[in-house]
Amino acid sequence: MKRVVITGIGCITPCGNTPEEVFANVCNGVSGLKVIGTERFKTIKPILAGEPKFDFKAYRKIRGVDKFGYYAVIAAEQAVADSKLDITEETG
DSSP, X not given: OOOOOOOOOOOOBTTBSSHHHHHHHHHTTOOOEEEESSSSOTTSOOEEXXXXXXXXXXXXXXXXXXXXXXXXXXXXXXXXXXXXXXXXXXXX
């Protein structure tokens, strides 16, 4: 069995776009959820949902990826930066 080591964290959530922002919002009781359905979806009952507020225009160059894929890429970039790993090194 291979081991997995978590070396950094990153997140794009309805509660914040950085680990620090999410932690502060959770500690202060800030919710990322809101009622949707009344203005966007006229045919369904209102529901609670959360969607990250993130401007990912710089990531639009990745073709064939939906916005959730962008969120994953951005969170992964944050995690690598947080880990302070040098990933430019070639492995052999």
